[in-house]
Amino acid sequence: xxxxxxxxxxxxxxxxxxxxxxxxxxxxxxxxxxxxxxxxxxxxxxxxxxxxxxxxxxx
Numbered sequence: 842x843x844x845x846x847x848x849x850x851x852x853x854x855x856x857x858x859x860x861x862x863x864x865x866x867x868x869x870x871x872x873x874x875x876x877x878x879x880x881x882x883x884x885x886x887x888x889x890x891x892x893x894x895x896x897x898x899x900x
Contacts, residue, residue, distance in 0.1 A: 845895040852885050855881065859878050859882040
């Protein structure tokens, strides 16, 4: 994506979703699914940070 504001919005949405899936589960997910949730949460946070940096630089 070329627009950092769109990337920021999508990254925040994904981060909130996976954070919710990790910290407010109705039942305990399997170990593999939990690992995927954590990985996607970290990737989303990296996307948020990258978008914020790009917006701060005037991109």
